[in-house]
Amino acid sequence: MIVAGVMSGTSADGINVALVQIGDGSIAPGRRRAPQINLLGHAEYSYPKKVRAAILAAMNASKASVADLARLNFLLGELYADSILATERQFKLKADLIGCHGQTLYHHGELQRFLGRKVAATWQTGEAAIVAARVGAPVISDFRPADMAAGGKGAPLVPFLDYALFRDVHAGRIVQNIGGIANLTMIPAGASADKIIAFDTGPGNMVIDAVTEKLYGQPFDRGGRIAASGEAMDDVIDEILLQEFFRRKPPKTAGREEFGREFVEAFFERSKGCRKQDIVATATALTAKSISFAVSRYCGRGRSAERKPAFQDMIISGGGVKNATLISMLSREIAPLGLRLRSSDEFGIPSAAKEAVAFAALAYETWHRRPSNVPSATGARRSAVLGKISYP
Secondary structure, three states: OEEEEEEEEOOOOOEEEEEEEEOOOOOOOOOOOOOOOEEEEEEEEEEHHHHHHHHHHHHOOOOOOOOHHHHHHHHHHHHHHHHHHHHHHHHOOOEEEEEEEEEEEEEEEEEEOOOEEEEEEEHHHHHHHHHHHHOOOOEOOOOOHHHHHHOOOOOOOOOOHHHHOOOOOOHHHHHEEEEOEEEEEOOOOOHHHHHOOOOOOEOOOOHHHHHHHHHHOOOOHHHHHHHHOOOOOOHHHHHHHHOOHHHOOOOOOOOOHHOOOOHHHHHHHHOOOOOHHHHHHHHHHHHHHHHHHHHHHHHOOOOOOOOEOOOOOEEOOOOOOOOOHHHHHHHHHHHHHHOEEHHHHHHHHOOOOHHHHHHHHHHHHOOOOOOOOOHHHHHOOOOOOOOOEOOO
C-alpha cells in the first residue's frame, strides 16, 4: 500500500509530504518482523506568506474570529490536497491512503480546570474531508485525541516510527527531532516497546525563528549564519533552564503555549541591550543546551562495568538539521555524554521527511484497526487506535 504522510509542524513554515510503501502488518512496535517501510518520494511546500501569518496569529491566541478559524480549516485542507497531488505528479505515483497530522493551533496535554471541570485539550486544523475529496483517497487525521482519551498527553506520537526504524539489539539510541519543538525518543539497546521513553525537550527552531524574524526581518536563520557571528549568553540560558518545564519529569509535551510569543517577549527582556547576533546565538544555544540537559537529566548517563555508555548514538532529524551552527553546538554539548551525532539520512529517511513518514505509518496502522500510540511515551493508560477516517 502507498500511503501519503502529511506533516506541518509548530514552526508553521510549510507542508511536508512523504509517499511511503508500507508492507502489510509489518510496522507495529513489539512485532518480531522487521518493518517494511520504503520511502518512495518526499517534497516540501512553503505556506504562502499571508497563510503563515494567519496560522501564527491563531496559535495559542487569546482571542480569535470563529469565522476566520473555520475558513482557515477549509483553506488548509485545500493546501494539503494541492501538496499531495503535486507530490503524486512529481513521482508519478498514486496514494491509496493519506495520514494528515494537520496544523496544531493549540495543544495542552495536562489537565486544567475549565468551566467547573478539568480537561486536557488539543486542536489540529486542516479539513480532512476536503483532502479526501480532492485527492480521492481515505484520510486518517486528528491523531492525538484518542491517546488523550486514554489518559495520555497526546504526544509525542513519532516514537512509534522511531522504535520501528531505529531500535538495535546492541546499541542504545536517542532519536532527536528538531522541529519547532525539539523532542526525543530514548531506545535502550534491545528494549521492548514498553521500555522506551519519549518527551519534548524544549524549543527547537521556534524561538530561533521568532527572534530572527523580529531582529532581522527573516523567517529563519539560514544555515545558522547569524548565530555563528554572535556569542551565546550562558547566564541567560542557565536562568531559563531553571524553569519548571525543563525540570518536570516525562512524559511531557510543549508547544507555543510554553515557548511562543510570551516566552519570546520574556527572552528579549532578559537580553535587553545585547547585540542582535548574540541574541540569535543565545536562542540557538538554548535549543542545544536544553537537549543535552534533558538527555543528561532523564536519559541516564550510567555506564556498565565495561565502561560502555548506556547510549551510543543520537540520531537527528527535522528542520533544525539545516542549521549548521545549531548542529555544531549540539555536537559539542552531547560529546561529554558519550554520544555521537548521526542523521536519519544514514538510515534511509531524509531528516526533513521523517515526521511525514511517521504519520504515513500511523495512518497505515489505523486503517488496519491497530493501536499505534506508545503509552510509555505519552503516559496513556492503554494502547489506542489513533485518528479519524474521512472517505472520498
